[in-house]
Amino acid sequence: MLLACFLLLLAKNARGQFQFEIPAEMLQGMMGGGMMGGGGRKGAEWPKTENSEISAEFEWLVNTEWEGKTSKYLLLRDGFVESPLKECEPEGHCLWAANNGRVLINTPKLKVVKFTIEGLEQVDRKKLDNKEESELQKVSLVMEKPSKSTGKKGKLDFKRVAMADEQESMISADLYKILDVAEDAEQSAIKSKYRRLSVQYHPDKGGDPKVFNDIREAYEVLDDPEKRRQYNLGGMQLVKNVEIAWKEVEGQKAQLDAQLNQVPKNHPQYQMFKQQIEQQKRQFDKANVESKIQQKLQSEELEVLVPISASELYNGVEKKIFVFQRSMICRGCKEDPTRPECQDCGRCPPEKVQVPKYGMTPFGRQVVGMREKEQESRERCHEVGVEVAVRVAKGAKQGSSLKVLPNMGHQTPGKFPGKVNFKVQRGSKEDSYRIAESDLHTVLHISLEQAIFGFSISWRHLGQETVSITRERLERPDEVLRLKGKGLVQSGSKRGDLYVRLAVDLPSVPKGQKDLSLSAAKAQSQAEAKLEMEEEIQIEEGTAWRDWKERSLATTYKGSKEKTEL
Known part of the structure; x- marks a missing residue:
């Protein structure tokens, strides 16, 4: 018997550390389904008429507990509710949502109860988002409809923020x-x-x-x-x-x-x-x-998109400096958040802790598994701009990796920062060109006089060349010209094309004036290029597609090959 037990232990440890956990569902089946506390009850479900989303503006409600005369609700992330109510005891049986200015709590018996938020006008929004209890105490959740029994509207008041356990033996000063x-x-x-x-x-x-x-x-x-x-x-x-x-x-x-x-x-x-x-x-x-400890205690890899302008994609950049806003722990601010150096420090990202799941087994109430629970951190954090140098290749693809740095992720109490993978985000707000695969799209604004009498407009393109467009007159509104080889690098030295849409700006006529004079001389004097980024370009099956037909009808334009002196 001893030998058999020993061989069993060896087999178990041959697979490394192993914790034998009996799933709650299996135990329920072993015990006839009547000893797990759920009793086969069905959890709450969202009706199709209700929005189950937790909007970003209500993020401050996550991990906060609210109490009424006969009820208490802890609002967890992902829309779950933890409550001493019997109907909420099985995990995930009670739900909540917050959107359109309301908070909704959904239980199997009460169904969806809607609350309005009172007191928001008197809170400091930044402190509320940081879940500071002094601000949360100014807010109440008030039922939209009065109770049928009392005729009064029920109210939930702030009780607490679900915080990570404090270890008295752990020093909190810097x-x-x-x-x-x-x-x-x-x-x-x-x-x-x-x-x-x-x-x-x-x-x-x-x-x-x-x-x-x-x-x-x-x-x-x-x-x-x-x-x-x-x-x-x-x-x-x-x-x-x-x-x-x-x-x-x-x-x-x-x-x-x-x-x-x-x-x-x-x-x-x-x-x-x-x-x-x-x-x-x-x-x-x-x-x-x-x-193994490093892996177990390390945060997940973080992907950060780095905006790369059309010019940088066109020419390539050997060294581009990107400032990454990294969350860092404010050391010592947990002990005294009121210190001057802690004023810019908010609450650190939530911490995840392991919580045992209990169930009734043939041996009594025992742990039948573990689950991860999110709790607000007691530590304080702030953002620090960290300069990261990256190399950008010509025509770099959307989402391609620029650089991977270990231990550069946001600092989280109790965890090693994860890797950060810096990736390409094609285009920037300052661009005059919309990027679609290897093609560039822009809008050249011209006056009504230029459309009628013709024009000649030149501008410095993204490289060393000058792009010149000369037209005797505009054939049709929103005409599109295609300039071959003026786009981004596609493969090897081959480039995509540049599409220029000619948009006519109608002149403004003073109120009461009935006549408008147009002159060819004025059209010729308007030589400055007014470029604007084209509207969104939709990519389908690897090619650009637009609602306007002008792209497919674009006229191939052979411009000057003149180079610009640097």
């Missing part, structure tokens, strides 16, 4: 300020400063024990290069998370040793079991474990 050293201080300077401060504040010499302990803890982190790196990237919470992860690893190694100890040393197969255990323990070598 470790660098505790030791009075700069963030880029050398390790030797940190050690020297610690020695002086530890002597100065030692309890045996009348120092404050708390101050002394803070100094010692700050030194323990900053004196270790790896812990210091963790602190710089994810705060004290990340240092603690890594410590916990290592303790889990030590616990797994101890379990393997305990399994081997269950086998008598004089057993004929003891040496074989020992070798198997030693082989399993090899997975816990330092480099392998550090890599």
Whole structure:
């Protein structure tokens, strides 16, 4: 029996760390469906007449709890509600939404209850978006319809913000300020400063024990290069998370040793079991474990679109500087957010924590799984512009990668920042050209006189060349000219085309004036090019398509090959 159990344990650990979880649905079937708390009840569903969206303007409601005389609702992300009401106990049975100036709470029994938001006119919107409790307390959710029993409108008042658990043992002050050293201080300077401060504040010499302990803890982190790196990237919470992860690893190694100890040393197969255990323990070598911990505690890769102008796509850029607005932890501001240096710091992105799921099993109420729950962070963050140099190839495609930087993502308490993949966003607001694959589209505005008497207009194109258009008169309104090879690089040295739509601007006639004089001389004097980005170009099956027929009827225009001196 002992041998069979031991072989089973070895088989389990041969696949690495494994937690055996019985799905709640399976347990419900084992117990006849009557012991899981859900009882087969059906959750709330949104009727087709209601909008189930949570609009961006109501993001401040996420992770806030609201309480009435007989009810309490915690509004979670993705439209779920957590509530002590029995009908809401099975996860996902109660829902909420917020749009069109209203908040909707949907439960299986009450169905959709609609609330208006009162008090918004007296709040500081920036503080409300930061979920500051002083502002949330000014707001109430009031039912649109009065209760049938009392005739009064029910009201929900703000109760709390669902915050990440606070660890009393975790220091919240800025470790660098505790030791009075700069963030880029050398390790030797940190050690020297610690020695002086530890002597100065030692309890045996009348120092404050708390101050002394803070100094010692700050030194323990900053004196270790790896812990210091963790602190710089994810705060004290990340240092603690890594410590916990290592303790889990030590616990797994101890379990393997305990399994081997269950086998008598004089057993004929003891040496074989020992070798198997030693082989399993090899997975816990330092480099392998550090890599796995990094992956487990790392934020997801972030994609950032970098606007690339038509000119930059036309010519290519060896070094373009892009300023990435990165979220950074305001160290020490959790301890005292009122400090002057913390005034520009808002709440950090929400933290995700592991929460056990319970269910009734043949052995009583036990954990049957884990779920991830979002909670608001207690840390404070602010945005810092980080300059990133990228190289832009001629004709770079939409979404193509410019550069990937590790550990450059937004800082989140308790996590390593993820990679950032900087990608091409073709076009900028300042462009005069609309980009459609390798073609460029622009609108050249001309006067009514130029349309009638003809014109000659030149302008500096995106490269070194000058584009000149000369017309004796306009054949039809919104005529489109196609200039071959004036677009972006398509493949090799081949370029797309430039499409120029000639838009006639009607003259303004003073009120009461019935006559309008037009002159050919005036038309010739209007030589300045007035370019405007073309309207949106729709791409279908790899080619440009527009509602206006002029593109397909575009006249191929052979302009001057004149070059512009730089």
